Amino acid sequence: MDDLKDPSAKTRNQILEASRKVFSRYGYAGARMQQIADEAGINKALLHYHFRNKETLYGMIFKEALGTLKNTLFEVLNCDKPLFDKIRIFCNEYINLLQQNSFFIGFVAMELNHNPDKLLGYFKETGIRPPQIFVEQINEEIRKGTIIHIQPQQLIINILSMSAFPFIGKPVIKGVMGMDDEQFNTIIEQRKKMVSEWIIASIEKHY
Amino acid sequence: MDDLKDPSAKTRNQILEASRKVFSRYGYAGARMQQIADEAGINKALLHYHFRNKETLYGMIFKEALGTLKNTLFEVLNCDKPLFDKIRIFCNEYINLLQQNSFFIGFVAMELNHNPDKLLGYFKETGIRPPQIFVEQINEEIRKGTIIHIQPQQLIINILSMSAFPFIGKPVIKGVMGMDDEQFNTIIEQRKKMVSEWIIASIEKHY
C-alpha cells in the first residue's frame, strides 16, 4: 500500500512492475520467474517469498489490466453525454490508454484465447457487464433517425476494433506496410483524432 | 506430398493438423509436444521422428498461416477492380477466411508480439510487402474527389481492424457483451456484408 508504512512495499512494486513487462511480452507460459526476478533486481527466492507462485502473480497482473480496461470502457460509455461526443471521447481516451499501456489489450486478448474458460471467471470478479446505457442510447438515435439502422453491438465492435486492433496487430501492420516505430507512432497520433470521425461518418444519415 | 506415394504422409498430416490446433490455442511456449502427439493419435518419439524438434514444427505451421493470410490479402488488394468493389470483396473474403480458420489471425498476431524480431524474418520469406497498387488506387480516388482525404495506410488499417479484430477479441467481445457462441456467429455473418458498407460510408464524399 504505502511505501512509508511498509518498507517492503517497494520490493513488491518492483516485482509487479517487472511482472507486467515480462507477462505481457511473453504470456503466462513463456514468462520466466528468473527473468521477472532479474527485471525487478532481486532473486527468485524473494519472488516466491512475496508471491506464493507464478499463477498468483499472474492473476494479479491480469486482473489489474482487465480492471483498467473496464474502468475506461464503462465510465465513458455509461456517462450521460450525447452519442457523438461519447464516441469522440471514448476513441480518444481508449487509444491514449492503450498507447500508454500498449501491452494491455494484446495481453488480455492473448491470454483469454489461451484459456477462455478459466479466465472468463475474472470477468465476473471484475464486474464487467454489457454497457446497457450506451446500447439504449444508440437505439434511441436510430429511432430519432439521426443515424442509420445498425445493431448496437456491431457499432461497439467497430469502435473497439478501430481503437484496439492497431496495438494488437502492431507487428503485423509494421510488417505489411513496411513501417518503422516512428511512422507507426505518427499513425497512432492521427488515429486519436480521426477514428471517431470515421466511425461517426459510417453511421451518420445524409439527406 | 501424396498419401499414395508415401504411406507415412497420413501420419505427417495428422501431426500437422494436431499442431495447428495446439500451437494456435496455446502459442509456442504453452504448446506441449505430448499434447500434439495425443491429438495426432501417436506418441512423442514418432513426433520427433517426423519433425526434428518443436521449433521446426512450429515454423511450418506459422509460415503456413502467414502464407494463407498473405495470399488473400494481396491477391485481392492488388487486382484491378474499382476501389469500392475491391473493399467489398476483400472484407467478405477476409472475414470468411478468418471464420473458417479462426485461429490464424490471433495466432499470427500473438506470436509476432512474443518475438517480433525473429518472426519478422518469416515475413520476408513469405514475400509480404506493402500493397502498392492498392495504395495508389486510394490516392487516385482522393485526387478525383470521390473519397475524403485519408492516408491510404489508415484506410488499410481500418479495413484490417474491422475484419480481423472480432476474431482476435472474440473472448473479450463475448465477455463484455454477454454473448454465447451462436450470437457471436450471427454477428460475424452480418459483418461479412456490412463491414465494407461501413468502411465505404466512412470515406465517401457527400454533396
Add this chain to the structure above:
DNA sequence: GTCTATATTCCGATAGAC
C-alpha cells in the same frame, strides 16, 4: 526480508527394440 543452495517437477529429445 533477502540471500545461496538444493529439491522437485516437467518437458523436449534420444536410444534402442521391434
Add this chain to the structure above:
DNA sequence: GTCTATCGGAATATAGAC
C-alpha cells in the same frame, strides 16, 4: 515407421542461513 523407456536440461518452488 512406430513403439517403450529413459536421459538431460530447464524452470518452479522450497530449505535454511544470515
